Amino acid sequence: MNKIPYKTYLTEEEMPKAWYNLRADMKTKPAPLLNPGTHQPMKAEELSPVFCDELIKQELDNDTAYFPIPKEVYEFYKMYRPSPLVRAYCLEKALGTPAKIYYKFEGNNTSGSHKLNSASAQAYYAKKQGLKGVTTETGAGQWGTALSMACSYFDLDCKVYMVKVSYEQKPFRREVMRTYGATVTPSPSETTQIGKKILEEHPGTTGSLGCAISEAVEVAVSTPGYRYVLGSVLNQVLLHQSIIGLETEAALKKIGEKPDIIIGCAGGGSNLGGLIAPFMRDKILGKADYRIVAVEPASCPSFTRGKFAYDFADTGKVCPLAKMYTLGSNFIPAPNHAGGLRYHGMSTVLSQLYHDGYMEAVAVPQTEVFEAAEKFARIEGILPAPESSHAIKVAIDEALKCKETGEEKTIVFGLTGTGYFDLVAYEKFHDKKMDDYIPTDEDLAKSLADLPKID
């Protein structure tokens, strides 16, 4: 048998032609979105002032297993996909582990992450609907960059509300978005009612994703020809991101491998939900068994310390309610929290699956994540995004366990992106100015006190 190559690429013909909708195979479906006023399930017509019509269909459809990828999106994908499944030979050797480590690398595009997979789909549907533009929020900046690229390609206007602390710490992210013609506004801002209100109530705030979402939604619903798009959490996003898992599945098959452990970082769930989609299907259907592990920051621990309950999706409480693992919509990670994975909630799909025992979750402290990141960069030659490094950390831990037990497990993790725009965080790490603030039980009790009462 030939040795497995460092990088396994599918050919363009082998690239999946349809997205996979995991909800179709879930035994317990995710709870529906509720109208924040009436607490009744949201209907398509209620969502249409906010979202594109085609995306609403995808959002609400719990039954259709496969959605064909539109030709235009498929062509866009071919500019940067299929992405490689990499055998981490160097890392295995450096760790001295009998485990086989693979990572699906989504960072080889200018947005630097997997976010482009959904950005291109959402921009396409917006254009197809005849819209002028879209609004969105971005935290670490990966989503905003990806959306700017997609909007430039499909000739749509793009308005990005960027969490203020990121806007200031990542001027280069802003500049990339500008290269692609997007307008970038630090949030909270004076350009929206909700932004003004938040600035009045919290004058020194550095912003949050929940707040930026509220601003972007307000602008979308109040500007003719605009809709709001979101880079994570939503069902439609997980649907588009299933391309990651489908390619991973096909590549593993091509080289004759079966995973024992699948590991992904989890913020809102876009990468994790995409990566695990076909594997989780087989697990639900009893066709395969493996451990699926979500890794989240200890500073924003929705899965491991949050509550499974209906909550507001945004600080301004204008969005539908979602049943998910949440830390409360007022939760904001400590200012020293680097990178993304800072959302207070979690995908309803992943929340339900976690609740039903199909996956594990682990929270890891920030400095250990950066130690793993630096180790990985030096050994595997890729400087990883802080988000992705959460998965690296746990993949290394699992490989070291194999070293102890002598087990030759196959570990697959998602390397969602590169850290080229996260060097301020790396600098803090090098200068030992990074710490590991973890919310206290009191902090969480406080932010969870504001959950809506749903009968």
Next chain:
Amino acid sequence: MNKIPYKTYLTEEEMPKAWYNLRADMKTKPAPLLNPGTHQPMKAEELSPVFCDELIKQELDNDTAYFPIPKEVYEFYKMYRPSPLVRAYCLEKALGTPAKIYYKFEGNNTSGSHKLNSASAQAYYAKKQGLKGVTTETGAGQWGTALSMACSYFDLDCKVYMVKVSYEQKPFRREVMRTYGATVTPSPSETTQIGKKILEEHPGTTGSLGCAISEAVEVAVSTPGYRYVLGSVLNQVLLHQSIIGLETEAALKKIGEKPDIIIGCAGGGSNLGGLIAPFMRDKILGKADYRIVAVEPASCPSFTRGKFAYDFADTGKVCPLAKMYTLGSNFIPAPNHAGGLRYHGMSTVLSQLYHDGYMEAVAVPQTEVFEAAEKFARIEGILPAPESSHAIKVAIDEALKCKETGEEKTIVFGLTGTGYFDLVAYEKFHDKKMDDYIPTDEDLAKSLADLPKID
């Protein structure tokens, strides 16, 4: 016939096993390096305090056509190679040209450029010789980053002298090098005799490559167990970079294409010399004919406005003399010059070939380069390095000429890297603060007045 894919990858087995030494097939060999004191050709033993022994052999060997790539370097290459040959379908469509445009993309690695191809080879030979570490200079930072990565992998100490203006404008480049364990010093510095001298004579200087080279060489020859390595200009570097051209040749063969025009950016010549190596061989041997075009910045126009003469390789005049197209070793591009391609000289190999009429050269102004860069980013989805964008600019120009004439030419250009660390320059461009200072004839006469007198 199948449609040619967007990206053509060789398999790992198809990756070239040897580097190609273009000098072996040149009818007129490049002029030898001369001892700056005696003006006699440098012998291996004179170079050995500065360079690694194996690299000196490669530097001086004008006869051996193929050098096997050492197994350790080949394994390193497999972490990020083979690199894709991309068909620029989107760009062709946007330009409305009948031309077929291909680019060899070398930016999919953390150093963000082709520089890693030679950095890994040089670090490997240094380690094999039992050295403790290497010194080098870096301008835009691509070479320094690549060398840091390679030294980290091969467990060598790495001391980088970074041109001061880049050090200050690109703190993130510095931080990446730090991630890989390198020491980065802004040049000119107080750590060397030549640095002190230059600082005394030019107190406000923002540094130059020539000056940083002098410092790095001084440290290498005065520190036991250290040697100096260089990322461009040298014959050995072009040898290692031939992997670019060899892969391009193999990929074109795989898809049944023959180039009409080959375009590469030129600073010291590392990318251009590598990209064109096998194509130039066939042109020299009369087996093929095509145009080969070097693109340089109008602000640093060695080929188009320099003199073909022996000159100092560095400001401190400690390095051997090289016969090349040069602007004079005191030449420093205007401070508004962005990115690399700022060396006063040019590879002796490329200089000889240009002198002998085997290739063309064109100088392009900076703002036009950034216009091309932004256009390319929006259409092809990759944010290019300013250096690479010189080639993009001319590739677009040639494609537009084909549009006028209706010719279906095949254009191949080198996309050497990404611009993720060049956003300060992009920002200047967006803010219309970029200008196109081009040296006057008087400027050049002044910097060329100091050429050594060689009989």
